[in-house]
Each structure stands twice: as structure tokens, then as C-alpha cells.
Amino acid sequence: MSSRTPAWRTRLIAAAASVALLTTAACSAATDSGPGGGKDTAAGPVRDGGTLTVAQASDADPGSFLKTSVGNILSEYTVLETLTLMDAKTGKPKGVLAKSWKLAPDAKSIDITLRDDVTFHSGRKLTARDVIFTLKKVRDPATGAAGQAIAQQITSMKAEGDHELKLTFSKPTPNVFDLFETAPILNPATYDDYAAGKNVDGTGRFVWKSWTPGGRIALTKYAKYRDAKNTHLDKINIQVINDPTAIVSAIRSGRVQYGVGAAALDARSLSKQPGYALLSSGGSAIPFSMDVTKAPFDKKEVRQAVQYAIDRRRIVQQVEGGHADATSLPWKKNAVGYDAGQAKHYGYQPDKAKKLLAKAGVKGATFKVVTLNTPEATSIFQIVKNNLAAVGLNAKPEVLSATEYDGRIAKRDMGAPAVQMMNSNALLPASAVTSRPEFVPNDNLLHVKSPAYTKLVKNVSDASTPAAQKKALHAYNAYFLDQAFAVPLITRPTLTVRSTSVGGIAPTQTGFLNLGQAWLSEPKG
Amino acid sequence: MTDVPLTAPGAAATATRRRLNPTLSRYLSAFRTPRGVIGLSILGIMVLAALLAPVLFPGGYDQQGSNALTGPSAQHIFGVDEFGRDIFIRSVYGLRVDLSLILTAVPLSMAVGTLIGLAGAISEWLGAGLQRVLDVVIGFPGLILGICLVAILGPGWFPLFLTILIGGLPTAGRLARGAWLTQQGREYVLAARVLGVPPRKLLVRHVLPNAMDAIVVNGAVWMVIGVYIEAGLSIVGLGVQPPTPSIGVLLNNGLRFVTQAPTYIIGPGVVLLLLSVGFSLISDALNEAVNRR
Numbered sequence: 001m002s003s004r005t006p007a008w009r010t011r012l013i014a015a016a017a018s019v020a021l022l023t024t025a026a027c028s029a030a031t032d033s034g035p036g037g038g039k040d041t042a043a044g045p046v047r048d049g050g051t052l053t054v055a056q057a058s059d060a061d062p063g064s065f066l067k068t069s070v071g072n073i074l075s076e077y078t079v080l081e082t083l084t085l086m087d088a089k090t091g092k093p094k095g096v097l098a099k100s101w102k103l104a105p106d107a108k109s110i111d112i113t114l115r116d117d118v119t120f121h122s123g124r125k126l127t128a129r130d131v132i133f134t135l136k137k138v139r140d141p142a143t144g145a146a147g148q149a150i151a152q153q154i155t156s157m158k159a160e161g162d163h164e165l166k167l168t169f170s171k172p173t174p175n176v177f178d179l180f181e182t183a184p185i186l187n188p189a190t191y192d193d194y195a196a197g198k199n200v201d202g203t204g205r206f207v208w209k210s211w212t213p214g215g216r217i218a219l220t221k222y223a224k225y226r227d228a229k230n231t232h233l234d235k236i237n238i239q240v241i242n243d244p245t246a247i248v249s250a251i252r253s254g255r256v257q258y259g260v261g262a263a264a265l266d267a268r269s270l271s272k273q274p275g276y277a278l279l280s281s282g283g284s285a286i287p288f289s290m291d292v293t294k295a296p297f298d299k300k301e302v303r304q305a306v307q308y309a310i311d312r313r314r315i316v317q318q319v320e321g322g323h324a325d326a327t328s329l330p331w332k333k334n335a336v337g338y339d340a341g342q343a344k345h346y347g348y349q350p351d352k353a354k355k356l357l358a359k360a361g362v363k364g365a366t367f368k369v370v371t372l373n374t375p376e377a378t379s380i381f382q383i384v385k386n387n388l389a390a391v392g393l394n395a396k397p398e399v400l401s402a403t404e405y406d407g408r409i410a411k412r413d414m415g416a417p418a419v420q421m422m423n424s425n426a427l428l429p430a431s432a433v434t435s436r437p438e439f440v441p442n443d444n445l446l447h448v449k450s451p452a453y454t455k456l457v458k459n460v461s462d463a464s465t466p467a468a469q470k471k472a473l474h475a476y477n478a479y480f481l482d483q484a485f486a487v488p489l490i491t492r493p494t495l496t497v498r499s500t501s502v503g504g505i506a507p508t509q510t511g512f513l514n515l516g517q518a519w520l521s522e523p524k525g
Numbered sequence: 526m527t528d529v530p531l532t533a534p535g536a537a538a539t540a541t542r543r544r545l546n547p548t549l550s551r552y553l554s555a556f557r558t559p560r561g562v563i564g565l566s567i568l569g570i571m572v573l574a575a576l577l578a579p580v581l582f583p584g585g586y587d588q589q590g591s592n593a594l595t596g597p598s599a600q601h602i603f604g605v606d607e608f609g610r611d612i613f614i615r616s617v618y619g620l621r622v623d624l625s626l627i628l629t630a631v632p633l634s635m636a637v638g639t640l641i642g643l644a645g646a647i648s649e650w651l652g653a654g655l656q657r658v659l660d661v662v663i664g665f666p667g668l669i670l671g672i673c674l675v676a677i678l679g680p681g682w683f684p685l686f687l688t689i690l691i692g693g694l695p696t697a698g699r700l701a702r703g704a705w706l707t708q709q710g711r712e713y714v715l716a717a718r719v720l721g722v723p724p725r726k727l728l729v730r731h732v733l734p735n736a737m738d739a740i741v742v743n744g745a746v747w748m749v750i751g752v753y754i755e756a757g758l759s760i761v762g763l764g765v766q767p768p769t770p771s772i773g774v775l776l777n778n779g780l781r782f783v784t785q786a787p788t789y790i791i792g793p794g795v796v797l798l799l800l801s802v803g804f805s806l807i808s809d810a811l812n813e814a815v816n817r818r
Contacts, residue, residue: 269784318593318607373680373762375781382608382768386589397766399680 043277043503044521051235052502052518055247057261059240060217062208063195065184066138066145068510073260074238075217077514080184080202083112083131084177086509091334093177097126097185097203099163107172107464114163117226120187121207122199128159133188135167138179146510147179149435172464175430181509205231205516214240219515232504232519251276251497257520258498258505260513263375267497268321277500280323280493282511285330285425287486288384289438290417293447296362297417303484305356306417307346309391310384315490319379324492328481331429332491336466337473345481353391366394370408370418373399380419380489409437412445425491426510429473430461438486446485453479548737555807555814564806567799575620586610586618587768594786603792606775607782612789615770616796622682622771623800627751630689635744637690638697643705643732646724656702659695667692667754668761675763682765685758689751696743704736738815745808752801772797 054074061071065080077085084093084101095101101112118126138145139152153169160166167176190199197211205228206219217238221231239256241247247259248266258279271278288306290297297303312326328345331338357363371381378399385395398416400408405421408414423436434457437445441454456479459472481487494511504518555561574581590609597604603612641659645652665673671688678684708714708731717727752772758764759773760780767774772793779790 263781265781272784314589314591314608317591318609375762378767379607382587383589385768386587386608389587399766 043500043519046232046503046519047521048232048519049234050520050522051237052233052258052515052520053237053239053256054515055239055241055250055256055259055261057240057242057244057247059214060197060211060238062197062200062211064144065186065194066134066143066147066182068146068182068512073512074515075208075219076184077204077508077512078206078219078236078516079200079204079208080186081118081204082182082184083114083180086177086181088507088509089334091332091336093180097131098180103174103176105464107169107174107176109166109168110176111166112164114165115226116163118203119224119226120201120203121222122187122190122201123224124187124189125162126185126203127162128165130185130188131165132157132159133191134183134186135179137186137191138183146182150175150179150431151183172462174464174469175428175461178427178431206236216240230517232517233515236515236518248497251499254499257502258496260494260496262497264320264323264495265375267495268323270497275500276497278323279496279498279505279507281496281507281513282494282509283332283425283491284421284494285327285423285488285491286380287330287420287423287438287488288417289414289420289446289486290484291414291446292483292485294416296360296365296367299360299362300483301356301360302362302365304482305353305360305362305391306388306393307484307487308349308356309353309393310346310387310489311348312346312489313348314383315380318383319376320490320492323495324490326489327491328487329477330423330425330432330486330488330491331473332425335429335473337429337470339474339477342474342477342481346484346487348387350387350391357391357393362393364392364394366396368398368416369395370398370400370405370414370416372405372419372421373401374421377419377421384419384489409445412437412443412447414445419489420486424510429476430463430469433457433476434461448483448485453483548734551814552741552811555810558810558813560806560813561810564803564810567803568807571620571796571800571803572624574617575624578614578617578621582614582617584614586615586770588614594782594789596786596788597792604786604788606778606789612775612792615775616772616793619770619772619775619793620796620800622765622769623752623755623773626682626685626689626755627748627804630686631693631744631747631751634690634693634747635697635740638694639701639733639736639740641694642698642701642703642736643728645702645705646709646728646732652702652705656698659698662691663695665692667750668757671754671758671763675758680763680766685755685764688758689747689754692750692754693744693747696747697740700739700743701733701736704739705732708732708735742808742812742815745804745811748804749801749808752797752804756797772800 056071056074058071060075061069065072065076081096083096083098085096086092087094097114097118099113099115101110103110114126114128114131120126135151135154135157137143138147139154141148145151150173153171153173154167155170156168158166185203186194187201190201193199197213200208202208205222205225207222209218209220211217219236219238221234222228225231241250241259244262245266247262248270250256251259252270267278270276288310290303290306292298292303316322316324316326327343329338329343369381369384371377378397381397388395420438427435433439439457441449441457456476460476463469463472498505501521502518503521506514506517508514556565588610590605592605592609593607595601595605601611601613603616606612606615641655644655667688670692671684674684674687714727714731717731755764755771756773756776759771760777762777764773765771775793776790776797779793782789
């Protein structure tokens with residue numbers, strides 16, 4: 001007996017100790033996240049020199065620069081350059097390799113003049129033929145390029161001298177700048193070596209020095225860059241850290257100064273501590289999508305009822321921590337023709353939702369809702385489920401991995417209504433309606449198909465003047481909101497966290513990050 | 526002349542009970558020790574709370590609100606979660622998931638494992654073969670086994686159930702086979718065979734009772750392990766899916782907000798601790814009872 005009593009006591013003591021440890025850990029964490037937590041988003045002073053170490057969750061994919069592959073999120077625009085880039089504030093193009101351009105009034109051709117002081121890292125001068133080579137690669141379906149749909153509207157590409165070229169299109173193409181944004185100019189002489197990570201020859205501020213698959217990408221300053229005095233760093237090391245939590249730990253420990261791929265919630269938490277700041281980039285619309293051919297969502301009133309039943313503001317506050325917009329439109333606010341009034345169309349009106357359901361004769365329907373297996377997606381689903389239950393609809397989760405989810409999109413059949421993730425809203429409406437699976441008029445993910453819809457899409461994609469774009473988009477939005485097949489719940493930026501010792505990281509419209517003019521306020525290495 | 530009883534009536538009744546079912550009586554004696562009483566009380570309260578949850582909290586576990594991540598208060602003793610739901614209510618409903626898993630998967634695992642262990646009585650070849658299969662199962666730690674099953678079946682209650690069931694087979698199988706191998710050389714077993722007692726009767730009447738003590742204690746230990754398997758798999762997002770709560774799911778959610786709302790994990794953490802302590806105390810008490818004879 002005496003030999004057993006201590007074990008019994010030990011167990012109780014261990015239990016008490018565990019409770020105490022939990023409490024202590026909790027109190028300690030509470031202290032860390034106190035009100036002194038940093039709101040500072042500024043970086044330290046600009047200094048030259050040093051090595052910036054950053055992390056990303058995916059390995060590099062240097063054979064896929066035209067696909068906007070996430071593995072190239074930190075290197076693509078740091079090593080390579082595009083003709084133009086969209087200004088995030090104005091939504092208008094700014095020249096990078098293009099010195100000037102003239103889009104025809106009917107948007108059926110564009111004349112481009114290239115800068116004459118651009119050289120590849122190999123020393124060769126950039127010419128119009130390099131641009132034509134790149135655009136041909138974008139047109140090639142085998143490349144799977146992001147700008148393929150727009151590039152296929154090009155009917156001729158003509159170089160006029162070394163630095164001028166003219167593109168003509170089969171139809172008005174005012175969204176040609178979306179094509180330029182996603183088409184970094186490649187070197188035809190070394191392009192075949194890109195996929196192996198060798199001779200990745202670009203015109204950007206940094207030279208692709210080496211790539212250890214699954215491990216590290218090393219970049220060094222391009223000393224002969226046309227504006228080298230504004231390149232501050234000597235080297236950039238991009239570490240591949242697959243685990244999102246480990247990325248946060250690496251930033252917290254100072255092993256890296258910036259990282260992409262961590263969960264937004266972790267990024268938000270770390271950014272509240274002194275010495276760290278959030279960086280917003282890109283953006284996504286997260287719609288609640290419904291197949292218009294599957295009951296009960298084949299009735300417009302049911303789709304509208306679902307949209308009215310969801311409390312978008314709670315998603316913004318409780319899932320996204322306030323870093324999102326409750327909106328009914330999937331476009332960026334700077335899109336020509338964006339209508340703030342239409343964006344507020346689906347406010348939280350559960351009573352109206354109930355009336356619409358009663359009108360449609362739908363009561364107590366039970367259905368699955370597809371959601372990704374990420375904390376953000378499952379959190380949004382929980383609010384949606386709760387809101388739908390309040391109007392008498394019973395949603396059950398069907399949680400998919402990213403591969404299964406992509407497979408359903410590729411098959412053009414989600415199988416059930418979905419909290420649809422991974423929808424960049426970076427593209428202009430004219431590009432989005434002709435490329436995004438939930439918007440395209442043919443082979444539509446949600447089986448939306450009607451002559452009226454096809455005409456509205458055509459009007460948006462063909463509109464060549466701001467007035468025409470505004471009119472076409474307004475008409476499209478009216479139909480889109482009335483049919484309610486893919487109305488966003490929220491739009492939100494991609495949030496990452498950085499040490500305040502690093503500054504000058506420039507996000508592109510598509511959410512990629514240009515480190516070309518980044519700096520370290522306390523240079524190391 | 527009247528007959529005088531040799532023992533008191535109560536003592537006679539106890540003796541009769543012992544004679545009728547000595548094994549059960551021995552197990553029940555475990556619950557008269559301090560450990561057994563405390564363990565049974567903890568689990569009793571938890572089982573009662575879990576069973577009565579729909580009566581105690583008719584609003585269910587998914588009553589959301591606009592408040593989020595507030596700490597403990599008189600209204601919400603464990604605080605509220607990121608969707609304004611009461612964490613205490615969710616913990617009680619979460620117990621239903623944990624207890625339904627453990628109280629079904631573990632007994633089934635012990636029963637199937639025992640049958641596998643005793644298969645050698647039917648055929649030596651079959652017994653040895655099944656032991657090799659159990660050797661393979663032992664090679665998979667509970668978490669890895671669970672991850673494999675979730676990869677095949679998708680996340681949810683059933684993969685957790687299978688993980689606990691399959692994970693418990695090797696120990697139960699080995700204990701039963703050990704008892705079989707030990708007993709089969711004994712003289713009473715040889716005598717029974719000579720007398721033509723069929724193998725099934727031999728197993729049920731003679732071998733199984735000798736293996737039972739170890740299997741019962743092992744079952745109680747596996748209930749503790751089952752609690753941690755559920756929590757472990759749910760913490761990495763592979764258990765039951767939200768909004769359905771389980772203790773592991775609550776801890777998973779709480780860990781995500783540990784810097785913003787550190788009290789979130791304390792309530793579910795204490796419930797997990799009590800659940801495992803309850804099962805541990807009962808397994809200790811059972812162990813003590815079976816070793817007392």
C-alpha cells in the first residue's frame with residue numbers, strides 16, 4: 001500500500017502543476033500582447049548594404065514566371081521586369097520597361113516605346129524582339145500563362161526598330177495592361193535553362209545567383225542596373241520554409257526579416273508586438289457561390305435569400321480582425337466604374353431572407369457547403385452556417401484539401417454551394433469576366449448561361465473608354481447582384497508580417513512582392 | 526430445535542455474490558478505493574453533463590454573438606470564443622464527442638484485440654500470422670496512424686474512432702496471446718483436452734478469465750490514450766470538423782488565439798486534464814484490485 005500512495009499523490013500533484021502551468025503560460029502570453037503592442041508600420045532609416053533574409057512557404061518555380069506561380073512571389077519581380085505595372089492607388093499603368101505607349105481610341109492596337117537603357121544581367125541589351133518572344137510564350141497554351149486569354153486576342157506583333165513595337169488585337173483590348181502586369185520579359189537566349197534555375201536572366205535590380213531546390217534562392221545586386229544607386233541591398237537570401245508556423249517563428253527569432261505564407265491570424269498577432277509590422281498586398285474576393293442548376297439554388301430568390309442571410313460584418317470583424325471589406329462586388333475599389341452603392345447591395349437582412357425563402361417555397365432545406373481545410377475558410381463557414389440556420393437553412397460542411405478543391409474547379413463542378421477561396425481580385429473587371437471560372441460566360445463553374453449574360457460580359461470586356469467601361473460594368477453588376485450566384489462575402493488583402501528593420505518591399509497589383517528597392521535599417525552580412 | 530445460521534445474513538449474501546461472480550466482484554471492489562471513488566466521481570459527473578447537455582443548454586453549442594474572445598465572467602465561466610460562443614457550453618458538448626469515441630472504440634478494440642490474440646487456439650499458423658499483422662500496427666504511432674486514416678477517409682468522427690480502435694489492438698492481442706501461451710501448457714488445460722473439452726469452451730471457461738484482468742486494466746489505460754489521440758489529431762485539424770466541438774477542437778481553436786485571449790485554452794485544457802485523470806485513477810484502481818488477490 002505504501003508503495004502505491006505516492007503514485008496517487010504524484011498524479012494529483014502533476015494535475016495541479018499542469019493547471020498552474022497552463023495558467024502561467026496564459027498570463028505570460030497576456031503580458032506579451034498588452035496594449036504596448038506595436039502599431040508602428042514604419043521601417044527604420046534607409047541604409048545601403050547588407051543581406052536581407054526572407055522566407056516563403058513554396059519552393060521556387062523558375063520555369064513558371066509567366067504563370068504567376070506562388071513559388072516566385074519574392075523573386076519574380078525582383079529579378080525580372082514587366083513593360084508596365086499597375087499603380088495600386090490609381091489603378092493606372094506605370095512604365096517599367098516601357099517608356100511610353102499609345103492605346104488606340106478603339107483599344108484595338110497599342111504602340112509601345114521601350115526604354116533604351118535596359119540590359120539583361122548577361123549584358124545583352126533589351127530589344128522589342130525580346131518582348132515579342134515573351135508575348136508569344138504567353139499566347140502558347142502549353143505555357144499556361146496567366147495572361148493567355150488576353151494574349152490570344154493579339155493578331156500581330158511588329159517590331160519597329162530595336163525599341164518600338166506595335167500590337168494589334170482582334171477586338172477592343174483595354175485590359176492589355178493586365179497582360180503586361182503578368183508577363184515579365186524573358187531572355188530568349190537562356191529561356192530554356194530557366195526551369196532548371198540556371199541562367200535565369202532578367203533585367204531587374206537583382207541577379208539570380210543560385211537556387212538550391214527546396215532550400216534557398218540567392219540573389220545579388222545587379223551593379224550595372226540603370227538606376228543602381230537606388231538599389232540598397234547587396235544580397236537577398238530567400239529561404240524556403242514549408243511550415244507556416246515555422247515562418248512566424250523564424251521572423252520572431254530574427255532568422256529572417258520578412259516572410260510570406262504564414263497564416264494571416266499569426267501575422268496579425270505578431271504585428272501587434274513591438275518591432276513588427278503588417279504588410280498588405282494583393283487581394284482576394286471570397287464569394288459564397290451557388291450552382292444555378294442545382295435545387296434549391298436554381299431559384300433566384302433562394303440565392304438572394306442566402307446572400308441577405310449572411311452577416312458579412314461579423315466575418316470582417318471575427319475572422320479577418322477588421323482587415324477586410326464587407327462588400328457585394330468582387331472588384332477592386334479603384335476599378336473604373338466601381339459603384340459603392342452596388343457594393344452595399346447585400347446587407348444583413350435575415351427577415352428579408354426569410355420572406356424570399358417563403359416566396360420560393362423553400363423551408364428547412366439541408367445541403368452541403370464546400371469549404372477549404374484552412375482555418376480562415378472553416379471560420380467563415382461557421383458564421384455562414386450559423387446565419388443560414390437562423391433563416392431555417394441547414395448547411396453541413398464538406399471540407400476539401402486544396403488539391404480536391406482545385407480538382408472541382410477544373411471539372412467545373414463544385415458539387416455544392418461553396419465558400420470560395422483563392423480568388424484574386426487583382427485583375428481589371430474586363431480581364432476577370434473573361435478568365436475567372438465563376439464569371440466566364442462559357443463553361444461557367446456555376447453553370448450560369450444565358451444570352452443576356454454573355455452580352456453583358458462582352459460589353460465589359462470590349463468597353464474601350466472610361467465612360468463605356470463604367471456603363472458596361474454597372475449593367476453587369478446589376479445582373480450579377482440580381483442573380484446572386486457568386487456574390488462576395490468579403491474582399492481582403494493578403495497579410496504578411498515583417499520586421500520593422502526592413503523597408504521598401506513593394507507589392508504588385510497581383511500580390512507579388514518586389515524586393516528590388518528594399519533596405520535594412522541595420523545592415524548585416 | 527431451530528437451525529442456527531453459522532454466519533450473519535449479510536455476510537452470507539456477500540459470500541454468495543462472490544461465489545456467483547468473483548471476477549465482477551473483484552472489479553467492483555476497485556471502486557471502493559479512494560482512487561476508484563474519485564475517478565468514478567469525476568467521470569460520472571462528466572458523463573452526466575455530457576448526456577444532459579441538450580437539457581442543460583437547449584440553445585446548443587453554436588449560439589454565436591457579436592462579442593468575441595472575452596475572458597471568463599459570471600455569465601460565461603470559460604469566456605467566449607472568436608464567434609461569441611460560450612466556451613463552457615462548447616466544452617460540455619465537446620465531451621459528448623470525446624466520450625462517445627472513447628467509450629465505444631476502446632471496448633471494441635479490446636474485444637477485437639482479444640479475439641485476435643486467442644486466434645492461436647484455432648490455428649497456430651493463424652495466431653502467429655495475426656501477431657505479425659499486429660507488429661505492423663505497432664509500427665505506426667497513434668498520430669501517424671490517424672493522419673494516414675484521415676488522408677484516406679477525410680477528417681471527422683469515424684477516422685478518430687478507427688484510430689483509437691486499431692491503435693488498441695496490438696496490446697490487447699498480445700496480452701490475450703500471452704495468456705493463451707501460458708495457459709495452454711498447464712496441466713488443467715491438458716486434462717481438459719484429454720477429456721475432450723472443445724477448444725471454444727476451453728478458451729471461454731479457462732483461458733479468457735486468466736487474461737481478463739490484464740485486458741480490463743489495459744482497456745482503462747487505453748481510454749486515457751484515446752483522450753490524447755482525439756486531442757492530438759484535433760489540435761492539428763484532423764478531428765471532427767467545426768462547428769462541432771470536441772475537446773481537441775477547442776484546444777486547436779484556443780491555441781490560434783493564445784496571444785489575444787490566453788484564457789480560451791484554460792477551460793478546455795482543464796476538462797481534458799480531468800478526463801484523463803479520471804480514466805487514469807480508474808485504471809490504477811482496477812490494477813490495484815486485480816493484483817490484490
